[in-house]
Structures are given as C-alpha cells and as structure tokens.
Amino acid sequence: xxxxxDRKVGQIFQAALKLVVSKxxxxxxxxxxxxxxxxxxxxxxxxxxxxxxxxxxxxxACRENxxxxxxxxxxxxxxxxxxxxxxWLNILRYRLHNFEEAVFMExxxxxxxxxxxxxxxxxxxxxxxxxxxxxxxKEQLLKPVDTGLLITFLVGSMNExxxxxxxxxxxxxxxxxxxxxxMCWDALKS
Amino acid sequence: xxxxxDRKVGQIFQAALKLVVSKxxxxxxxxxxxxxxxxxxxxxxxxxxxxxxxxxxxxxACRENxxxxxxxxxxxxxxxxxxxxxxWLNILRYRLHNFEEAVFMExxxxxxxxxxxxxxxxxxxxxxxxxxxxxxxKEQLLKPVDTGLLITFLVGSMNExxxxxxxxxxxxxxxxxxxxxxMCWDALKS
Amino acid sequence: xxxxxDRKVGQIFQAALKLVVSKxxxxxxxxxxxxxxxxxxxxxxxxxxxxxxxxxxxxxACRENxxxxxxxxxxxxxxxxxxxxxxWLNILRYRLHNFEEAVFMExxxxxxxxxxxxxxxxxxxxxxxxxxxxxxxKEQLLKPVDTGLLITFLVGSMNExxxxxxxxxxxxxxxxxxxxxxMCWDALKS
Amino acid sequence: xxxxxDRKVGQIFQAALKLVVSKxxxxxxxxxxxxxxxxxxxxxxxxxxxxxxxxxxxxxACRENxxxxxxxxxxxxxxxxxxxxxxWLNILRYRLHNFEEAVFMExxxxxxxxxxxxxxxxxxxxxxxxxxxxxxxKEQLLKPVDTGLLITFLVGSMNExxxxxxxxxxxxxxxxxxxxxxMCWDALKS
DNA sequence: CATGAATGAGTCTTCATTCAT
DNA sequence: GATGAATGAAGACTCATTCAT
Numbered sequence: 001x002x003x004x005x006d007r008k009v010g011q012i013f014q015a016a017l018k019l020v021v022s023k024x025x026x027x028x029x030x031x032x033x034x035x036x037x038x039x040x041x042x043x044x045x046x047x048x049x050x051x052x053x054x055x056x057x058x059x060x061a062c063r064e065n066x067x068x069x070x071x072x073x074x075x076x077x078x079x080x081x082x083x084x085x086x087x088w089l090n091i092l093r094y095r096l097h098n099f100e101e102a103v104f105m106e107x108x109x110x111x112x113x114x115x116x117x118x119x120x121x122x123x124x125x126x127x128x129x130x131x132x133x134x135x136x137x138k139e140q141l142l143k144p145v146d147t148g149l150l151i152t153f154l155v156g157s158m159n160e161x162x163x164x165x166x167x168x169x170x171x172x173x174x175x176x177x178x179x180x181x182x183m184c185w186d187a188l189k190s
Numbered sequence: 191x192x193x194x195x196d197r198k199v200g201q202i203f204q205a206a207l208k209l210v211v212s213k214x215x216x217x218x219x220x221x222x223x224x225x226x227x228x229x230x231x232x233x234x235x236x237x238x239x240x241x242x243x244x245x246x247x248x249x250x251a252c253r254e255n256x257x258x259x260x261x262x263x264x265x266x267x268x269x270x271x272x273x274x275x276x277x278w279l280n281i282l283r284y285r286l287h288n289f290e291e292a293v294f295m296e297x298x299x300x301x302x303x304x305x306x307x308x309x310x311x312x313x314x315x316x317x318x319x320x321x322x323x324x325x326x327x328k329e330q331l332l333k334p335v336d337t338g339l340l341i342t343f344l345v346g347s348m349n350e351x352x353x354x355x356x357x358x359x360x361x362x363x364x365x366x367x368x369x370x371x372x373m374c375w376d377a378l379k380s
Numbered sequence: 381x382x383x384x385x386d387r388k389v390g391q392i393f394q395a396a397l398k399l400v401v402s403k404x405x406x407x408x409x410x411x412x413x414x415x416x417x418x419x420x421x422x423x424x425x426x427x428x429x430x431x432x433x434x435x436x437x438x439x440x441a442c443r444e445n446x447x448x449x450x451x452x453x454x455x456x457x458x459x460x461x462x463x464x465x466x467x468w469l470n471i472l473r474y475r476l477h478n479f480e481e482a483v484f485m486e487x488x489x490x491x492x493x494x495x496x497x498x499x500x501x502x503x504x505x506x507x508x509x510x511x512x513x514x515x516x517x518k519e520q521l522l523k524p525v526d527t528g529l530l531i532t533f534l535v536g537s538m539n540e541x542x543x544x545x546x547x548x549x550x551x552x553x554x555x556x557x558x559x560x561x562x563m564c565w566d567a568l569k570s
Numbered sequence: 571x572x573x574x575x576d577r578k579v580g581q582i583f584q585a586a587l588k589l590v591v592s593k594x595x596x597x598x599x600x601x602x603x604x605x606x607x608x609x610x611x612x613x614x615x616x617x618x619x620x621x622x623x624x625x626x627x628x629x630x631a632c633r634e635n636x637x638x639x640x641x642x643x644x645x646x647x648x649x650x651x652x653x654x655x656x657x658w659l660n661i662l663r664y665r666l667h668n669f670e671e672a673v674f675m676e677x678x679x680x681x682x683x684x685x686x687x688x689x690x691x692x693x694x695x696x697x698x699x700x701x702x703x704x705x706x707x708k709e710q711l712l713k714p715v716d717t718g719l720l721i722t723f724l725v726g727s728m729n730e731x732x733x734x735x736x737x738x739x740x741x742x743x744x745x746x747x748x749x750x751x752x753m754c755w756d757a758l759k760s
Numbered sequence: 761c762a763t764g765a766a767t768g769a770g771t772c773t774t775c776a777t778t779c780a781t
Numbered sequence: 782g783a784t785g786a787a788t789g790a791a792g793a794c795t796c797a798t799t800c801a802t
Contacts, residue, residue: 003780003781003785003786004785004786005786008786020300021300023302024215024216024300024301024302024303025214025215025216025300025301026214026215026216026217026301026302026303027216027301027302029770029771029772030771030772030773031770031771031772039787039788040787040788040789041772041773041788041789042773042774042775042787042788042789042790043786043787043788043789044773045772045773045774046785046786046787050772050773051771051772051773103300106296106299106300107297107300109296109353110210110211110214110215110293110296110297111214111215111216111217112212112213112214112216112217113214113216143369143373145369145373146360146366146369148354148358148360149351149366149369149370149373151350152347152350152351152354152370153347153350153373153377155346155350156345156346156347156348156349156350156351157342157343157346157347157377158346159346159349159350160341160342160343160345160346160349161339161342161346163299164338164339164342168338170336170338176336176339179333179335179339180339180342183333183335183339183343183377183378184343184377186376186377186379187343187347187373187374187376187377188373189376219795219796219797220796220797220798221795221796221797224764229762229763230762230763230764231763231764231796231797231798232762232763232764232765232798232799232800233761233762233763233764235797235798235799236761236762240797240798241796241797241798383764383765383801383802384764384765385765400680401680403682404595404596404680404681404682404683405594405596405680405681406594406595406596406597406681406682406683407596407681407682409791409792409793410792410793410794411791411792411793419766419767420766420767420768421767421768421793421794422766422767422768422769422794422795422796423765423766423767423768424794425793425794425795426764426765426766430793430794431792431793431794483680486676486679486680487677487680489676489733490590490591490594490595490673490676490677491594491595491596491597492592492593492594492596492597493594493596523749523753525749525753526740526746528734528738528740529731529734529746529749529750529753531730532727532730532731532734532750533727533730533753533754533757535726535730536725536726536727536728536729536730536731537722537723537726537727537757538726539726539729539730540721540722540723540725540726540729541719541722541726543679544718544722548718550716550718556716556719559713559715559716559719560719560722563713563715563719563723563757563758564757566756566757566759567723567727567753567754567756567757568753569756575782599774599775599776600775600776600777601774601775601776604785609783609784610783610784610785611775611776611777611784611785612777612778612779612783612784612785612786613782613783613784613785615776615777615778616782616783620776620777621775621776621777
C-alpha cells in the first residue's frame with residue numbers, strides 16, 4: 001500500500017499560504033490548493049476532513065512555528081535587555097521571512113473558520129511571551145503595567161512594521177531595525 | 191441621489207459591517223446583506239453595480255469616516271502634545287465605538303476585493319496623519335525617524351489595544367488609557 | 381417580480397417520477413431532475429431546500445393523491461361488496477395509470493430519504509382504508525382478523541399484479557381483473 | 571476460489587446486506603462495505619470487478635438462497651395442500667429470518683444496478699414455484715387461472731405480511747400465521 | 761425604483777476505481 | 782493477495798447577478 005506521506009501535508013500548507021496572500025482567505029478554494037500543491041482535489045480529503053479542518057490545522061501549525069522561532073537561541077542567563085532584544089529580533093525575522101504565515105494568521109483572526117478550540121489552543125501558546133514580560137517587570141526594567149498592554153505594543157508595532165516593509169518596499173536596514181527596537185523599548189521601559 | 195436613497199445606502203453599509211464581524215469578510219453574501227438591510231437582493235444592484243463595488247465603497251466610506259473622526263476638534267494652535275493626544279484619543283475612541291468598521295478594514299487589507307484604486311485613494315487620506323507627525327519632528331518633540339515608522343507605532347499599538355479590549359472584555363479605564371498613551375508617547379518622543 | 385409558479389412544482393414532480401422509474405431512486409440527481417423539468421438546477425432550490433426535502437414532498441404528494449383516488453365515487457350507502465369493489469378498482473386503476481408514483485413510493489419504503497415525520501404522516505392517511513375494512517368485519521362479511529392483515533392482502537396482491545402487468549406486458553383484461561378481484565375477495569371474505 | 575476466499579465473499583455479502591437495510595441501496599458505498607466487512611477497500615476489487623458486479627452477484631446469491639430454502643424438505647409425495655403449506659411456511663420463515671435479503675431484493679427491483687442478464691437468470695429460478703402451482707391446478711385444487719396471477723397472490727401477501735411484522739413489531743404467533751395461510755389458500759383454492 | 765424568482769457557473773465533498781507497496 | 786493512499790469525475794448545494802413583473 002501507499003504510505004501516507006507526511007511531506008504532503010507540508011506541500012498543502014505551503015500551497016494554502018501562498019494562495020491566501022495572493023487571493024485572501026476568502027478567495028481560496030480546495031481546488032486551488034490542490035492544484036498548487038500538485039495533488040488531486042480528493043487527496044486533500046485524505047489529510048483533512050474538510051476545508052475548515054485544513055484551515056484550523058494550518059493556523060495551529062503557524063502559531064506553533066511562530067512561537068518556536070521566537071525563543072530560538074534565547075538564553076535566560078543573559079541580561080534582560082539582551083535576551084529581550086534577541087526575542088524581538090527573532091519575532092521580526094520570523095514575520096519577515098514567513099510573511100505568508102503572518103498574513104494568514106491575521107486573516108484568520110476574524111474569520112469564521114477558526115473554531116473556539118483552535119483559538120483557545122493558540123492563546124495558551126502565548127505563555128512564554130507573558131513570562132518574558134513578567135520577568136522584565138520583576139527586574140523593574142519594564143513599566144509596571146498590565147502585561148497584555150505590553151504585549152500589545154510589542155506585537156502591534158511589529159505587525160505594522162512588517163506590513164509596511166512588505167508593501168511599501170522599504171528595505172529594512174540595520175539602522176532602521178535598531179531605531180524601531182529602540183522605540184519599542186522606550187515604550188516599554190520603566 | 192435623494193435623501194431616501196442615502197438612508198438605504200446607510201442601511202446596506204450597517205448590515206454589511208455587522209455581518210463581516212460575525213461571519214468574516216469571506217462569509218458574507220449579497221443575500222445576507224440584503225436580508226439584514228431589510229431590502230430585496232435585487233435592490234442592492236440599484237445602488238451598487240456589483241459586490242466588489244459595494245465592498246470598495248464601504249471601505250472608502252469607513253476610511254473617510256475614520257480620518258474625519260481623527261481630527262475632529264483638533265486645534266493646531268494648541269501646544270503639540272495636547273493636540274497630539276487629542277488626535278490619539280479621537281482615533282482610539284473611533285476604533286472602540288466603530289469596532290465593526292475597524293474589523294472590516296483590517297479584513298479588507300489582504301482581500302482581493304479592494305482594488306488598487308481604492309487602496310490608492312485610502313493612502314492619500316493619510317496625509318493629515320503624516321503632517322501631524324512631521325510637525326512633531328519639526329518641533330523636535332518626536333524622534334527624527336521615518337514618518338512611516340512613527341505611524342506604525344501609533345496605529346499598530348492602537349489596533350492591538352482595541353482588539354484586546356474587545357475580545358478579552360477588559361474595560362478601558364481612564365488610567366489604562368493614559369498608561370497606553372504614555373507608552374505610545376515614550377516610543378515616539380525624542 | 382417574478383411570482384413563484386405553482387405549476388413548476390408539478391413539473392419538478394413529474395420529472396422526478398419519470399426518472400425514478402427509469403434510473404431508480406438511487407440514480408437520480410438534482411441535475412437530472414432540473415434538466416427533465418426544463419429549469420435550472422438552482423431553481424430546484426427555490427422550491428425545495430434540499431434533495432431530501434424534494435423527495436419527501438413528492439412522497440407526501442403521491443400518498444395523498446393515491447388515497448384521494450381510492451375513494452373517489454365511493455358511496456357508503458351502497459351494499460358493502462359493491463363499495464368495496466369500487467374502491468378496489470379505484471386503487472388498481474390508480475396504480476396502473478400512475479405506475480410511476482407507485483414505483484416511487486415502493487422505492488421510498490426502505491430508503492433513508494423518507495423521514496420518520498413523513499412516514500408518520502403517510503400512515504395517518506391510511507385511516508379510510510382501515511375504516512372500510514372495519515365496516516366489512518362489522519357486517520360480518522370479512523374474516524374477523526386483524527385489519528392490518530386484511531390490508532396486507534388488499535395491497536400486497538395488488539402491488540404484485542400491477543408490477544407484473546407492467547413488466548411482463550400482460551394486458552389486463554376485464555376477465556383477468558375480475559378473477560383477481562375474486563381471489564382477493566375469497567381471501568378476505570368470512 | 572479457496573475456502574478462505576469464500577468466507578471473505580460471505581463477509582462482504584453480509585456487510586452489504588446490513589448496510590442496505592440501514593441506509594438503502596442508494597446509500598451504500600464501497601468504502602462502507604469494506605469497512606463493515608473488516609477489509610480494505612481495494613480488497614473488494616479482488617473479489618468483484620466493480621460495484622455493479624458485487625450487487626448483481628449478491629442479488630443472484632440471495633435469489634438462489636431464497637429458492638433453495640423454499641423447497642427444503644418439500645416432499646412431492648405428500649398430499650398437495652400439505653406440501654403447499656410446507657413451501658409457504660418455508661418462504662415465510664426465510665423472509666422473516668433473512669429480512670435483509672428480502673429488503674435488498676426488493677430494492678434491487680427498480681435499480682439500474684441489476685442487469686437484464688441477472689434479471690433473466692432470476693426469473694428462470696421461478697420454475698419450481700410455477701410447477702408447484704401448475705400441479706395444484708392439475709389436481710383441481712387451485713383456481714384455473716393464470717399461474718402468474720396465483721404467484722402474485724402468494725408473493726404479494728407474504729411481502730406485506732413480513733414488512734408489517736418487521737416494522738410494526740407485531741409478533742407473528744402461530745395463530746396469526748395460520749390465519750394468514752388460510753386467507754392465502756382461500757384466495758387460491760378453486 | 762423595488763422585488764425576488766430564475767439562472768448556471770463554481771464550491772465543497774464524496775466515491776468508485778486504480779495502483780504502488 | 783491485501784492494503785489504503787491517490788485520483789478525478791460527478792453530485793449536492795450556493796450565490797452573484799439578471800430580469801420579468
């Protein structure tokens with residue numbers, strides 16, 4: 001028998017992401033995805049019970065991927081600001097290099113595709129970010145305000161920066177990156 | 191266009207916005223919109239040539255509305271920070287009270303519905319924001335960095351704040367608002 | 381506006397019946413039905429929410445039609461056997477002339493299309509038959525056995541007779557009809 | 571065909587029959603059958619070239635089984651009515667105990683699955699029934715009418731009786747059976 | 761203008777069948 | 782032989798759009 005091929009899920013995900021960026025979450029069809037993935041439409045249903053499930057699975061995978069990247073190489077032993085900047089850069093790098101994933105996830109935010117379960121699962125993955133910011137507050141380096149608010153700044157500014165970079169074609173020089181980081185740090189630092 | 195018509199366009203827009211929040215931009219149909227607006231499907235086509243046109247018109251209307259709100263009561267004669275905060279609060283208030291519009295506009299960002307023309311028209315409306323920030327730089331109150339970057343912080347953080355407020359049900363106290371403004375100001379101020 | 385056309389339901393029913401006889405209940409598609417009815421596929425959904433609903437509605441209509449025919453011209457004032465034969469002939473005539481309906485209803489018997497509600501509704505329509513046989517028992521003309529059993533003979537024999545007539549191409553002469561009636565009567569009479 | 575294979579064919583048939591009763595002839599899929607039979611879908615195609623062939627084979631098998639049962643223990647040497655009742659009871663017993671087969675065969679009647687060849691083969695198996703009734707006519711115990719008509723009564727009444735028993739949950743007491751037989755005999759006897 | 765029935769292209773999904781293992 | 786993943790044609794159903802009233 002033919003073994004279920006795990007690489008195929010990857011192909012499907014890649015195809016879906018590419019399509020979401022070019023046609024929007026609303027515009028993609030199972031036919032498009034299968035064609036882009038180089039498989040038959042029916043094959044999609046071997047791996048995912050429905051379009052909904054496919055989208056949810058992709059969302060979960062992106063989310064996990066994103067979190068995993070954020071803390072790659074993070075060393076809690078280092079001084080706070082060093083570690084913080086490391087993570088900040090990780091996130092930025094991830095969003096730039098995986099722009100498609102970032103766009104997809106944002107599109108999912110208000111879509112009826114994402115089920116409450118998936119949403120719930122996603123928010124549980126936010127824990128490491130929370131901890132990072134809590135630590136900053138404990139070391140009295142960050143403003144003693146609601147962690148959610150701090151994250152808001154972290155994420156919100158990054159989002160717009162990446163979008164702008166991508167769409168306005170601005171090249172993200174080292175200086176520009178540092179400037180942005182400084183602004184972010186100024187916002188958060190106590 | 192008589193007044194009667196305008197009222198109907200308003201109903202259509204309201205209906206569409208409500209539906210986008212609950213079902214996503216992908217999920218709305220002309221049938222849904224007409225039903226929610228209390229008119230017949232065919233009547234939609236009296237006011238809009240197609241679904242695309244309806245969405246684009248709504249997008250443009252929201253965008254204009256948003257800009258108009260931002261500068262309501264803004265007095266350039268006042269000291270910079272006072273005026274800046276005024277605008278900042280206007281934007282925040284707008285996004286909170288017109289959450290549906292905000293969601294709709296975000297959903298439109300990557301959708302194939304919005305034509306380049308509409309996009310172009312929208313970005314031209316950004317001029318007042320640019321001017322506001324340029325003035326701040328001229329008065330050496332804001333960091334001498336790319337205006338786009340400054341806007342990024344302004345908008346990005348606000349976006350996330352509003353989303354959070356809405357979804358996590360946090361009440362936005364005066365203190366919380368001020369804290370957020372301070373963070374934003376800290377990020378931008380030179 | 382275009383008025384919903386009641387004749388269209390009739391066309392749809394006729395088309396469906398014809399197709400069930402030629403291709404079996406299993407083999408019919410909404411596309412086939414619409415084509416045979418001379419309308420667009422989508423139009424079917426103006427009149428019926430789903431294929432299931434269409435089949436159930438058709439079943440109910442056939443059932444009603446069948447019962448209505450059975451007692452046409454039946455006069456309770458006449459001697460029992462005369463009235464009984466009248467009904468018997470009505471049923472036979474109905475089944476022969478509306479062979480498609482008869483086949484369709486038989487096909488429905490074990491199909492998952494028919495909902496319990498429809499089934500229930502159908503069996504409630506059996507009341508007149510029950511009464512007819514009860515009367516025969518009361519007048520001591522029929523065997524004093526379970527009414528269900530009597531109906532079994534009435535219906536079962538007729539069913540097979542009609543099928544045979546139709547498929548083997550036997551012509552149903554007056555003699556043959558009378559012979560069959562006599563057999564039926566012999567079975568039921570006390 | 572080894573014994574092992576035959577057992578598998580049996581499993582397949584059993585699975586198919588069970589599914590036809592629960593989901594109708596229209597509703598069964600090769601996937602369902604294979605799952606219910608505890609084998610892989612592909613394996614079905616080792617035993618049957620196609621779904622059509624499977625259904626036809628099953629139909630033929632049921633038909634043969636049915637006829638075989640009918641005359642089990644029948645002894646032409648016995649008086650006619652005794653033998654006749656013996657067969658009649660055999661048929662009844664068969665239909666009650668193999669209700670699934672009976673339902674399946676009825677479903678097949680108007681389905682496009684059954685080929686003319688299968689149909690032809692099936693009707694050739696009716697010979698013993700014909701002979702039984704011919705003998706009755708020759709002995710002047712049965713009405714001198716068309717054999718087809720006689721069979722019609724035999725089969726038709728039995729069909730309905732079995733259906734009723736099954737669906738209305740009536741228990742078939744010995745008395746009820748005898749009553750029914752008497753009715754049938756009354757219908758046929760000269 | 762307003763209506764909503766009619767249309768048919770396009771969607772998701774299923775399923776008989778094939779084929780690599 | 783046995784398996785079940787892969788295939789793609791076909792089916793039920795949706796929906797933007799048109800048009801008769």
